[in-house]
Amino acid sequence: xxxxxxxxxxxxxxxxxxxxxxxxxxxxxxxxxxxxxxxxxxxxxxxxxxxxxxxxxxxxxxxxxxxxxxxxxxxxxxxxxxxxxxxxxxxxxxxxxxxxxxxxxxxxxxxxxxxxxxxxxxxxxxxxxxxxxxxxxxxxxxxxxxxxxxxxxxxxxxxxxxxxxxxxxxxxxxxxxxxxxxxxxxxxxxxxxxxxxxxxxxxxxxxxxxxxxxxxxxxxxxxxxxxxxxxxxxxxxxxxxxxxxxxxxxxxxxxxxxxxxxxxxxxxxxxxxxxxxxxxxxxxxxxxxxxxxxxxxxxxxxxxxxxxxxxxxxxxxxxxxxxxxxxxxxxxxxxxxxxxxxxxxxxxxxxxxxxxxxxxxxxxxxxxxxxxxxxxxxxxxxxxxxxxxxxxxxxxxxxxxxxxxxxxxxxxxxxxxxxxxxxxxxxxxxxxxxxxxxxxxxxxxxxxxxxxxxxxxxxxxxxxxxxxxxxxxxxxxxxxxxxxxxxxxxxxxxxxxxxxxxxxxxxxxxxxxxxxxxxxxxxxxxxxxxxxxxxxxxxxxxxxxxxxxxxxxxxxxxxxxxxxxxxxxxxxxxxxxxxxxxxxxxxxxx
Amino acid sequence: xxxxxxxxxxxxxxxxxxxxxxxxxxxxxxxxxxxxxxxxxxxxxxxxxxxxxxxxxxxxxxxxxxxxxxxxxxxxxxxxxxxxxxxxxxxxxxxxxxxxxxxxxxxxxxxxxxxxxxxxxxxxxxxxxxxxxxxxxxxxxxxxxxxxxxxxxxxxxxxxxxxxxxxxxxxxxxxxxxxxxxxxxxxxxxxxxxxxxxxxxxxxxxxxxxxxxxxxxxxxxxxxxxxxxxxxxxxxxxxxxx
Ligand SMILES: Cc1cc2nc3c(=O)[nH]c(=O)nc-3n(C[C@H](O)[C@H](O)[C@H](O)COP(=O)(O)OP(=O)(O)OC[C@H]3O[C@@H](n4cnc5c(N)ncnc54)[C@H](O)[C@@H]3O)c2cc1C
Numbered sequence: 001x002x003x004x005x006x007x008x009x010x011x012x013x014x015x016x017x018x019x020x021x022x023x024x025x026x027x028x029x030x031x032x033x034x035x036x037x038x039x040x041x042x043x044x045x046x047x048x049x050x051x052x053x054x055x056x057x058x059x060x061x062x063x064x065x066x067x068x069x070x071x072x073x074x075x076x077x078x079x080x081x082x083x084x085x086x087x088x089x090x091x092x093x094x095x096x097x098x099x100x101x102x103x104x105x106x107x108x109x110x111x112x113x114x115x116x117x118x119x120x121x122x123x124x125x126x127x128x129x130x131x132x133x134x135x136x137x138x139x140x141x142x143x144x145x146x147x148x149x150x151x152x153x154x155x156x157x158x159x160x161x162x163x164x165x166x167x168x169x170x171x172x173x174x175x176x177x178x179x180x181x182x183x184x185x186x187x188x189x190x191x192x193x194x195x196x197x198x199x200x201x202x203x204x205x206x207x208x209x210x211x212x213x214x215x216x217x218x219x220x221x222x223x224x225x226x227x228x229x230x231x232x233x234x235x236x237x238x239x240x241x242x243x244x245x246x247x248x249x250x251x252x253x254x255x256x257x258x259x260x261x262x263x264x265x266x267x268x269x270x271x272x273x274x275x276x277x278x279x280x281x282x283x284x285x286x287x288x289x290x291x292x293x294x295x296x297x298x299x300x301x302x303x304x305x306x307x308x309x310x311x312x313x314x315x316x317x318x319x320x321x322x323x324x325x326x327x328x329x330x331x332x333x334x335x336x337x338x339x340x341x342x343x344x345x346x347x348x349x350x351x352x353x354x355x356x357x358x359x360x361x362x363x364x365x366x367x368x369x370x371x372x373x374x375x376x377x378x379x380x381x382x383x384x385x386x387x388x389x390x391x392x393x394x395x396x397x398x399x400x401x402x403x404x405x406x407x408x409x410x411x412x413x414x415x416x417x418x419x420x421x422x423x424x425x426x427x428x429x430x431x432x433x434x435x436x437x438x439x440x441x442x443x444x445x446x447x448x449x450x451x452x453x454x455x456x457x458x459x460x461x462x463x464x465x466x467x468x469x470x471x472x473x474x475x476x477x478x479x480x481x482x483x484x485x486x487x488x489x490x491x492x493x494x495x496x497x498x499x500x501x502x503x504x505x506x507x508x509x510x511x512x513x514x515x516x517x518x519x520x521x522x523x524x525x526x527x528x529x530x531x532x533x534x535x536x537x538x539x540x541x542x543x544x545x546x547x548x549x550x551x552x553x554x555x556x557x558x559x560x561x562x563x564x565x566x567x568x569x570x571x572x573x574x575x576x577x578x579x580x581x582x583x584x585x586x587x588x589x590x
Numbered sequence: 591x592x593x594x595x596x597x598x599x600x601x602x603x604x605x606x607x608x609x610x611x612x613x614x615x616x617x618x619x620x621x622x623x624x625x626x627x628x629x630x631x632x633x634x635x636x637x638x639x640x641x642x643x644x645x646x647x648x649x650x651x652x653x654x655x656x657x658x659x660x661x662x663x664x665x666x667x668x669x670x671x672x673x674x675x676x677x678x679x680x681x682x683x684x685x686x687x688x689x690x691x692x693x694x695x696x697x698x699x700x701x702x703x704x705x706x707x708x709x710x711x712x713x714x715x716x717x718x719x720x721x722x723x724x725x726x727x728x729x730x731x732x733x734x735x736x737x738x739x740x741x742x743x744x745x746x747x748x749x750x751x752x753x754x755x756x757x758x759x760x761x762x763x764x765x766x767x768x769x770x771x772x773x774x775x776x777x778x779x780x781x782x783x784x785x786x787x788x789x790x791x792x793x794x795x796x797x798x799x800x801x802x803x804x805x806x807x808x809x810x811x812x813x814x815x816x817x818x819x820x821x822x823x824x825x826x827x828x829x830x831x832x
Contacts (some may be wrong), residue, residue: 041623046632051831054806057785066697076710085706085713088698196819237809268624274621297621360820364803365810382785404784418664418776427670430801456700509709
């Protein structure tokens with residue numbers, strides 16, 4: 001240790017969506033907050049101005065915004081009989097590496113989870129008491145309900161200026177929205193963007209089939225909007241440089257434009273940038289934590305003491321920091337005991353890739369979240385009796401692909417990939433290709449977990465996180481069902497040809513194109529310390545002044561992108577800290 | 591437990607800004623930003639440096655000829671566009687290989703190195719620069735042995751046949767799998783053809799024109815409602831703006 005900083009009321013590790021929302025709440029409540037972020041400060045107008053942001057090679061292919069594997073990667077294996085090896089090149093683990101985290105380069109699909117997603121164990125008991133779950137499947141409640149989270153979803157949507165169309169307001173179904181969604185108190189703050197041609201085709205097709213299409217909620221902002229922090233947000237311009245890119249327009253929600261401008265004004269907020277937290281420090285009696293130890297940009301080791309430690313370093317780094325700090329009991333897959341690293345889950349993808357004949361899809365007019373979806377087969381929105389699996393997927397026409405390098409192989413099956421034949425086919429397909437994405441639920445499994453790697457280390461000599469993961473029987477059955485539904489839709493769209501894929505048909509690999517970046521769980525919340533790392537306030541069972549924020553808290557993933565939910569959970573936890581914890585520190589489960 | 595008693599909403603004893611300024615030991619956490627203490631300045635992200643097409647910085651002349659011959663079969667001149675080399679794709683990859691891409695600077699290079707399952711991804715030590723240096727030499731040797739000629743001297747139909755066999759992984763080179771070398775070439779020639787002209791390829795935006803991609807534009811609000819229609823939008827490059 002080279003130096004100790006003045007003590008803070010709270011230290012926040014990592015300043016993405018979770019960290020910045022927590023910082024906003026705590027500083028507004030008057031706490032003295034220090035945030036520590038591994039990457040540099042970045043502001044969208046300086047770092048992603050339109051003059052340089054529209055660069056597919058730099059950002060889409062060479063991925064300049066992301067944390068490079070050279071800095072820190074994971075090791076991976078499909079099952080514990082294999083030796084895990086490091087992911088050396090760019091892959092599906094796409095972490096942020098500067099202030100704003102992955103919230104700068106996300107695609108901004110800004111969902112709430114469905115009511116059932118939070119209480120699947122209860123749901124199974126009540127609705128499917130005779131269902132035989134796949135062997136080893138872990139299904140457990142989160143300890144929190146949708147209704148408890150609703151006000152916080154509402155607040156997040158306002159802070160981020162989310163565009164969309166409500167489907168259910170105060171229990172009343174609204175025309176044009178998602179009739180399956182949990183009830184909301186408010187309409188979305190900004191309206192949905194203009195749909196793409198492909199969105200419209202999908203809408204008409206699925207409506208004719210009796211389904212319920214709706215424009216999805218998106219952080220591609222639907223109009224000029226002043227958020228509750230007084231920040232002016234701007235309408236999205238459909239530039240098409242969205243997921244993997246920073247937005248230089250103030251029109252894709254990010255911590256950098258929606259939250260941090262307010263923090264820059266608050267004298268009780270300090271941000272240490274280019275400082276990597278190495279571990280969380282424990283008190284002598286190991287009942288609390290005392291602060292965090294970090295490596296600064298000069299190579300010195302600093303110590304930041306604090307009364308409250310919030311870890312919001314992204315799902316994977318949250319779990320890794322707990323391991324490196326030896327806080328909690330590591331999961332042992334042979335006995336099923338221990339909780340840290342247990343209940344790692346993911347996102348189960350299925351696709352339809354379609355090729356039309358004489359369309360002008362104009363795919364360059366796009367956003368990361370320009371999508372029309374049906375939720376008829378998502379979560380528990382349909383009766384699973386006799387189906388033999390849990391869960392489902394949001395099935396969507398996603399117009400997020402218009403930059404050419406990502407599309408050179410988007411050709412009907414059997415087309416050659418080079419020569420004049422390729423050129424002709426590609427020039428045609430560029431305007432005629434379309435995609436249906438089935439973004440599926442994921443439930444944890446006894447054999448899938450996170451732990452520290454015994455061999456491989458990062459540049460600081462600390463063990464890499466090791467991921468042991470493969471799809472389970474529930475994933476396979478669920479996504480084969482979803483693929484069937486996608487196939488039915490493809491048939492009705494008028495496409496000339498198409499192919500459908502369900503990812504669990506092969507082993508999982510971080511190197512598979514079109515797979516999800518949504519790594520989930522590993523330090524989950526719940527009501528029982530035997531099966532969860534955190535209680536329902538995302539407060540650590542073993543150290544009451546330690547809070548862990550992010551998708552690491554989810555025992556299962558919904559058929560949705562995760563960020564809306566982790567943001568709402570952060571606000572829920574912030575409220576518990578401010579209203580109760582600060583007044584009388586101790587376990588909130590009293 | 592030594593808990594601070596004043597941990598209460600609303601109570602801020604001393605702004606951290608002042609505290610940190612006073613208590614910061616020499617050399618400690620240089621990049622500290624304080625709320626309420628003026629604008630936070632971010633370091634500028636530099637624009638890309640436009641490639642100088644007159645400079646060859648990675649390939650030897652022999653390598654360059656071979657790459658040109660390969661690339662011009664992968665993207666040949668026809669009624670849709672000029673050839674890959676005329677579009678600048680060889681210049682493009684020459685400059686890419688000399689830079690951080692060639693060195694694989696983003697790759698995790700920690701050992702031990704060992705073969706894994708296909709699911710675990712590429713575990714080799716070779717960088718793209720290595721793959722070109724070694725791969726071009728091995729391909730050249732192999733082609734000369736097999737046909738008595740250098741690849742670039744073969745007539746076009748035989749070049750195509752050779753590349754098809756490579757793509758199918760039918761040749762055995764000493765270090766590099768022929769199918770992997772083929773994929774490397776194909777990936778890079780397409781990158782050169784379709785990335786921003788600032789990087790040396792896609793000259794006159796030929797690749798973008800071929801498919802109708804408008805390039806580095808940033809606002810389609812005025813055409814978003816013109817659904818399903820042919821929009822003839824003139825492409826633009828970053829290099830027009832920096
Ligand atoms: C290409 C892409 C598209 C996506 N699209 C969507 C989408 O459409 N919808 C959606 O809901 N989600 C999407 N996601 C996921 C989304 O980006 C993440 O869920 C979200 O940003 C996570 O927020 P977070 O606050 O938990 O973590 P992050 O935003 O990742 O923030 C964590 C921060 O912690 C810092 N940090 C990590 N370790 C340390 C350490 N040891 N010390 C100090 N700092 C540290 C990191 O640098 C980072 O800034 C996408 C992700 C990717 C990669």
